[in-house]
Amino acid sequence: MSKQYRRWIPTRVRKTVLERDGNTCQVCSSTTDLCISHIIPPSENGSNTADNLQVLCRTCVAIKGNYVLTIEDMRKYLVLYEAQWLEDDKHKIGRVKSLIRYDLWEQERSRQNIDWTNDQDMKRTKDDVLHSLWERHKLFLERKGCA
Numbered sequence: 736m737s738k739q740y741r742r743w744i745p746t747r748v749r750k751t752v753l754e755r756d757g758n759t760c761q762v763c764s765s766t767t768d769l770c771i772s773h774i775i776p777p778s779e780n781g782s783n784t785a786d787n788l789q790v791l792c793r794t795c796v797a798i799k800g801n802y803v804l805t806i807e808d809m810r811k812y813l814v815l816y817e818a819q820w821l822e823d824d825k826h827k828i829g830r831v832k833s834l835i836r837y838d839l840w841e842q843e844r845s846r847q848n849i850d851w852t853n854d855q856d857m858k859r860t861k862d863d864v865l866h867s868l869w870e871r872h873k874l875f876l877e878r879k880g881c882a
């Protein structure tokens with residue numbers, strides 16, 4: 736089965752999911768730019784049946800990406816990283832995703848009790864996160880009229 740076919744969701748199923756979720760993004764309650772999103776992504780063998788699908792807006796889909804995140808997790812990240820405010824800025828969505836990746840990595844690290852400080856990929860992620868935190872701090876100052 737081709738990758739494309741696995742991602743294709745029949746119109747009938749899309750309609751069922753949209754109706755079930757009240758034509759509303761399940762994370763941020765937006766009613767515009769809605770998409771059908773996989774809970775478990777097709778790349779992880781998630782199915783195209785209604786129980787593995789949810790309505791998300793375009794911004795929330797971009798942030799969720801291929802992560803397996805619950806609605807509660809997604810909301811937590813939205814609050815944490817002010818994602819609603821980020822809107823459709825792809826560059827900023829990328830930063831939020833870095834922050835999520837970093838957070839998931841931290842969770843995994845403490846779960847397995849492993850010291851991954853020498854992992855080059857993760858070190859780069861951490862630098863990225865620190866950079867984006869600084870950028871956010873600068874924006875915060877600008878919005879407050881402090882910069």
Ligand SMILES: [Zn+2]
Nearest residue numbers: 760763792795
């Ligand atoms: Zn949303």
